[in-house]
Amino acid sequence: MNSSGARSVLMILVFPAIAALSVYFGLLAVLEYATARSDRIASQRQTHLAETLVGKVQASVAHDQESATVWDDAVLNVKATNIEWMRQNLGEWMHTYFRHDRAYIIAPDGEAVYAFAADEVNATKAYDQVREAIVPIAEKMRSRLRAGDNSGISDQVLSIGESAYATISDHPALISVKPIISDTGSIGQSPDQIYLHGAVRYLDGTFLSATSSEYQFDNLAFSWSAADQEGRSLAAITNSDGKTFGYFSWSPFEPGEAVARSVRPAINAVGLSVFAVLSAMGGVVRARSRKLQRSRAALEHLAGHDTLTGLANRARFTEQLAALLASSKPAQANAVLFMDLDRFKQVNDTLGHPVGDQLLVLVADRLREIFPRGIVGRLGGDEFTAVVANASSEQVARTCEEIIDGMRRPFEIDGKPIGIGVSIGVAIGRGSDVDPSELTRKADIALYNAKGAGRNRYAIFGPHMDELVQTRRELEHDLRLAIENRRGLEVHFQPVYTAPDGSLSGAEALVRWRHPARGLINPDAFIPIAEECGVINQLGDVVLEEACRAAKRWPNLEIAINASPVELRNASYALKVTTALNNHGIDPSRLEIEITENTLLDTAGDCLRNIEALRSIGVRFALDDFGTGFSSFGRLQRLAVDRIKIDKSFVDGFERETDNRAIVEAMITLARAKGLKTTAEGVETEGQRTVLRELGCDHLQGYLLSKPLTAEDFDAMMNVVEGKLNSNL
DSSP states (O other), X not given: OOHHHHHHHHHHHHHHHHHHHHHHHHHHHHHHHXXXXXXXXXXXXXXXXXXXHHHHHHHHHHHHHHHHHBOHHHHHHHHTTOHHHHIIIIIHHHHHHHOOSEEEEEOTTSOEEEEEETTOOOHHHHXXXXXXXXXXXXXXXXXXXXXXXXXXXXXXXXXXXXEEEEEETTEEEEEEEEEOBXXXXXXXXXXXXXXXXXXXXXXXXXXXXXXXXXHTOEEEEEESOSTTOTTSEEEEEEOTTSOEEEEEEEEOOOHHHHHHHHHHHHHHHTGGGHHHHHHHHHHHHHHHHHHHHHXXXXXXXXXXXXXXXXXXXXXXXXXXXXXXXXXXXXXXXXXXXXXXXXXXXXXXXXXXXXXXXXHHHHHHHHHHXXXXXXXXXXXXXXXXXXXXXXXXXXXXXXXXHHHHHHHHSOEEETTEEEOOEEEEEEEEEESSOOOHHHHHHHHHHHHHHHHHTTSSSEEEOOTTHHHHHHHHHHHHHHHHHHHHHTOSEEEEEEEEEETTTOOEEEEEEEEEEEETTTEEEOHHHHHHHHHHTTOHHHHHHHHHXXXXXXXXXXXXXXXXXXXXXXXXTSTTHHHHHHHHHHHHTOOGGGEEEEEOGGGGGOTTSHHHHHHHHHHHTTOEEEEEEETSSSOOHHHHTTOOOSEEEEOHHHHHGGGSSSOOHHHHHHHHHHHXXXXXXXXXXXXXXXXXXXXXXXXXXXXXXXTTTOOOBOHHHHHHHHHHHHHHHHHHO
């Protein structure tokens, strides 16, 4: 073989090898480049997310504080140095519900009147540990208060605030200070009289584990310095003066390197099949790219959606609403709906927060059914919102009715039916020249009116509603004064008769409020106000006192009073009733306390303990409005009551097409089997009285027999009754 042939053979052997090696190493280069680029993009996205979260920490802690610091009750109880109240609402509750590690109530003189620390039982020591860090923040807050600086306040931020990062007991921590102020504006305070609430959230421990789990950061940690964090991603934490306080660090998400590790062995094994490997490699890279895109979409979803229900959060909802309004045509009407669940707090208090969370998820599911393609969000707590786009007034009304009907249907959790309702505020804007913030403000005012009008209904914003909000606040103020001064409150008594012979057997005490300017106000209007503003216990004291006087005045009659779940959850309720009976010399067996079915949902056991204590001395209990709430015949088997009161809605049904006789008969039969008495409410016709007698009901009450009477009118009626008896003798 001559040299020319040898060179040809060599070229045939070498050139393909060189070409193959070129392709092979080129492929490796492409792989390494794709790996580095993919990892860099993923790292940048995580860093951006972490920097966003650093900014949200301060806003989140401050928002948590406002749930209890912008509150009339907070102002009053802090001024009164009510340590137990502060512990339950401004200390331990903040730790339990929001995971705040410490809480302080700072008086105008700069000293702490209350201190809570999850890691320090000594309150004095707990404050000394933060004094050096928190005092400058508090002073800065007071300077702003004196200057009347309200910068930062909005529809979502209710009060000014100051915060800073500091080291507390060797923990990196965020300190947030908020003023404790009136939510109604009815309590005036000068800047130097305002107490401050300080919240401390450690940036290590549970904060890191919760954040790492929620946002998928691997090995998330806090570091004082960036020097020892080689190979880890960092996000700086800076104070308002621009100085770096520390860093969050984590193991970077490296999807490209994961791909490369899985592909390199395949490339080495099939080096002669470079093109096949290249093709397979491209497919893998594309798949990983799609996965990375899905991860990014998931992170973006978390940033804009409520983690419990999956609905849009406040920021995302505001963004979507603004975009919709900006693109609206001049004649297009868009409605914003603000929804607040009725009786949700009662579910939380009686069944616990886990059940409350499950209920919120089920509520969100029903809203999705009503708005399958619409804008729906959860603002926080039990507040939801939605948008009806390009809708007529009739369509808005139909949608509101659909929501109310949907929430009326009981929710089932762990086999138990839970009944709630919903109040809806509506604001309608037309065209693109609409301010989203103003529209949501009007919807919020309309919601306030819907709740004030009796709940479980909707209200559409009108210019008069600003005035109605003020009227509601004035009613709350006047009710407080009426209870405090015992003026304008009247207790009327509605007679109760035996069904078989129609003889007078007792009376039910019913509170009325005669407002000096507005006249007689319906209990349905002021009882919810009393419960919301925290004076229902004092109102109950008024009724109890008048009922005891009536029992002494009419020694042959039994007297009934009503007790709300809020009263029965008060640990001193049984002692209060016992004391009143003893002071007036009343036989406990003559008093009957009517409770609602909502009382039976008290999982903490406070209501049951009060009921058992009072029944042990002879006080009797009646279950009011039986069959209209949570209870069932099965639950009745376990009730510690002496009587059931059949609701007026069942009695009304006697004279309609849907006759309720079978239901009422079943109630009476079951009550007899359990040894319970029965009283039918709302008897208004002779036909109803006849049916109830035939069914074996024990007692009757209603306008057919007598409306509620003042004590004086009741005396006159008693004199007539006694006169007839004497004449018969």
